[in-house]
Amino acid sequence: MPVSAPRxxxxxxxxxxxTNRQNTTLQLIASENFTSPAxxxxxxxxxxNKYAEGYPGRRFYGGNQIVDEAEELARRRVRELFGAxxxxxxxxxxxxxxxxxxxxLLEAGDTLLGMRLDQGGHLSHGQAVNxxxxxxxxxxxxxxxxxxxxxxxxxxxxxxxHRPRLIIAGATAYPRLIDxxxxxxxxxEVGAMFLFDAAHYAGLIAGGAYPNPVPLADVVTFTTHKxxxxxxxxxxxxxxEHAKAIDKAVFPTLQGGPLEHVIAAKAVAFFEAAQPEFAxxxxxxxxxxxxxxxxxxxxxxxxxxxxxxxxxxxxxxQPFDAELTGKAAxxxxxxxxxxxxxxxxxxxxxxxxxxxxxxxxTPAMTTAGMGTDEMxxxxxxxxxALRGRDDDGELASVREEVTTLCSKFTPxxxxxxxxxxxxx
Ligand SMILES: *Cc1c(COP(=O)(O)O)cnc(C)c1O
Numbered sequence: 001m002p003v004s005a006p007r008x009x010x011x012x013x014x015x016x017x018x019t020n021r022q023n024t025t026l027q028l029i030a031s032e033n034f035t036s037p038a039x040x041x042x043x044x045x046x047x048x049n050k051y052a053e054g055y056p057g058r059r060f061y062g063g064n065q066i067v068d069e070a071e072e073l074a075r076r077r078v079r080e081l082f083g084a085x086x087x088x089x090x091x092x093x094x095x096x097x098x099x100x101x102x103x104x105l106l107e108a109g110d111t112l113l114g115m116r117l118d119q120g121g122h123l124s125h126g127q128a129v130n131x132x133x134x135x136x137x138x139x140x141x142x143x144x145x146x147x148x149x150x151x152x153x154x155x156x157x158x159x160x161x162h163r164p165r166l167i168i169a170g171a172t173a174y175p176r177l178i179d180x181x182x183x184x185x186x187x188x189e190v191g192a193m194f195l196f197d198a199a200h201y202a203g204l205i206a207g208g209a210y211p212n213p214v215p216l217a218d219v220v221t222f223t224t225h226k227x228x229x230x231x232x233x234x235x236x237x238x239x240x241e242h243a244k245a246i247d248k249a250v251f252p253t254l255q256g257g258p259l260e261h262v263i264a265a266k267a268v269a270f271f272e273a274a275q276p277e278f279a280x281x282x283x284x285x286x287x288x289x290x291x292x293x294x295x296x297x298x299x300x301x302x303x304x305x306x307x308x309x310x311x312x313x314x315x316x317x318q319p320f321d322a323e324l325t326g327k328a329a330x331x332x333x334x335x336x337x338x339x340x341x342x343x344x345x346x347x348x349x350x351x352x353x354x355x356x357x358x359x360x361x362t363p364a365m366t367t368a369g370m371g372t373d374e375m376x377x378x379x380x381x382x383x384x385a386l387r388g389r390d391d392d393g394e395l396a397s398v399r400e401e402v403t404t405l406c407s408k409f410t411p412x413x414x415x416x417x418x419x420x421x422x423x424x
Pocket of ligand 1: 031096170
């Protein structure tokens with residue numbers, strides 16, 4: 001019996017409204033982006049129907065000859081893009097990629113050294129609430145109070161003291177470049193392995209706007225949906241010596257059947273990231289972040305570390321308005337059509353649920369076509385909304401200007417009527 005069902009208006013109206021939200025409000029969440037129609041199409045393809053447990057040429061079910069080609073293509077493209085020995089494109093997410101690395105390289109109870117969560121690190125780098133901190137012993141390093149950059153002396157001291165088996169570099173809210181060579185040296189000194197989690201930077205690296213850690217790290221993990229602009233998912237690159245252990249950790253230790261439709265979309269994203277236009281994109285993302293930082297500073301905000309060298313800025317709200325929390329700011333900006341997230345700043349006096357900071361990123365706005373001029377506009381709209389947070393009229397006026405700005409930089413003009421009208 002062919003698949004048939006009544007038109008699902010309930011769900012399709014949700015998709016339509018979300019498409020509209022993405023088209024008409026400002027997306028400043030540093031970990032988000034807009035994929036190409038080709039990535040969307042592959043993600044929505046019939047490859048979602050195929051079970052393919054195992055790896056190309058070594059599957060547990062039949063009928064995988066064609067799917068094998070898609071996964072092999074993704075693996076080859078990503079190896080070439082980053083100059084890696086080996087790639088595993090199956091992790092369902094960045095967190096799964098990191099967990100697979102731990103499963104491959106560590107025994108339960110081993111020590112790992114990662115960055116403090118409240119200073120920019122990630123849950124999956126040994127935090128107690130995450131499996132990486134429950135099955136392993138997580139030790140954490142942070143940034144200095146003086147310049148708010150990673151304290152490499154502290155990393156070395158902690159490494160000597162705790163003798164971790166794995167040292168992790170990488171962050172979700174760190175506006176500066178990470179010195180992979182310094183981490184490599186420390187890891188070598190204490191006989192640790194070195195994982196660089198490039199979740200936020202993969203697209204910048206692919207586009208040549210951020211140093212490539214692949215030659216220095218034992219393993220590099222990343223998400224495919226942040227600056228890389230692909231489908232939601234994870235990826236692992238490693239030296240040949242770790243290839244077998246990594247593949248075994250992803251399947252069968254951690255995951256079952258791979259998401260072959262997402263892997264096909266990853267292949268598309270790797271193809272797109274290898275084009276010369278993508279290098280221009282990556283450079284523009286960083287130029288836009290610098291422009292946004294300058295404009296925000298002119299509005300009276302303090303920038304953690306004094307600025308940015310990547311795709312994001314971390315704003316300390318305290319000098320702008322001592323009463324204004326990150327939580328309140330996020331809520332006000334939401335009402336004005338400006339989407340971002342509250343974030344702890346280093347040595348934040350407030351809790352992670354309240355915070356004194358905002359994290360703002362340029363990857364999505366840059367994909368939508370905005371340049372440095374628009375960043376100045378964005379900073380001024382943001383400041384106006386926060387100054388006028390008790391004034392409904394002012395918020396409505398900012399919201400209107402946001403809509404006007406977004407109408408010139410619409411990520412999905414071809415879906416302007418919503419996905420529903422096309423597919424529903
Ligand atoms: C986003 C991120 C991850 C996790 O990605 P998910 O796909 O959300 O699991 C891991 N590490 C870092 C540093 C990240 O920023």
